[in-house]
Amino acid sequence: MFFPGGRLFGIEWNTWKIVGWMANAAFATRFIIQWRATELRKQVVVPVVFWWLSIVGSLFLLSYAVFYRRDSVFIFANAFNWIPYIRNLVIHRRHVKAHVECRICQKVNPPGARFCMECGKGLPLAARD
Ligand SMILES: [Zn+2]
Structure with missing residues (x-):
């Protein structure tokens, strides 16, 4: 050694x-x-x-x-x-x-989110759950 x-x-x-x-x-x-x-x-x-x-x-x-x-x-x-x-x-x-990116502002939202936390637009239905 x-x-x-x-x-x-x-x-x-x-x-x-x-x-x-x-x-x-x-x-x-x-x-x-x-x-x-x-x-x-x-x-x-x-x-x-x-x-x-x-x-x-x-x-x-x-x-x-x-x-x-x-x-x-x-x-x-x-x-x-x-x-x-x-x-x-x-x-x-x-x-x-499972996080969802907003198509409008590209904010990444938590799984299951129905609306964008940044711009308030609805998130894609398929991405929920
Ligand atoms: Zn947004």
């Missing part, structure tokens, strides 16, 4: 330790981002990047568990996390696609 004695900060390093610590960094970053977004909006907010960081962190952690630790408890704890992460991204994508 590239550190004297293979240790830095008292930790013995190898490639899988780096993968494990990258997982920790992804998870820590997602909490900081989510907390900051919530503080800025003064309401609970979960930014989309939170789910992407969750996927990255859990994949790194699962790799670490499978290929380095080979611990069934650790593997099981991280084997299925991706399901709600992916599901949240799918729901988010559908929600974004």
Whole structure:
């Protein structure tokens, strides 16, 4: 390894330790981002990047568990996390696609809107629901 004695900060390093610590960094970053977004909006907010960081962190952690630790408890704890992460991204994508752009002023209106929030014109019927 590239550190004297293979240790830095008292930790013995190898490639899988780096993968494990990258997982920790992804998870820590997602909490900081989510907390900051919530503080800025003064309401609970979960930014989309939170789910992407969750996927990255859990994949790194699962790799670490499978290929380095080979611990069934650790593997099981991280084997299925991706399901709600992916599901949240799918729901988010559908929600974004359900927004309706006004033909008159191009304002993007929330799903289910009957009238444009900007100019008040009726929105296409097919775009509702
Ligand atoms: Zn409009």
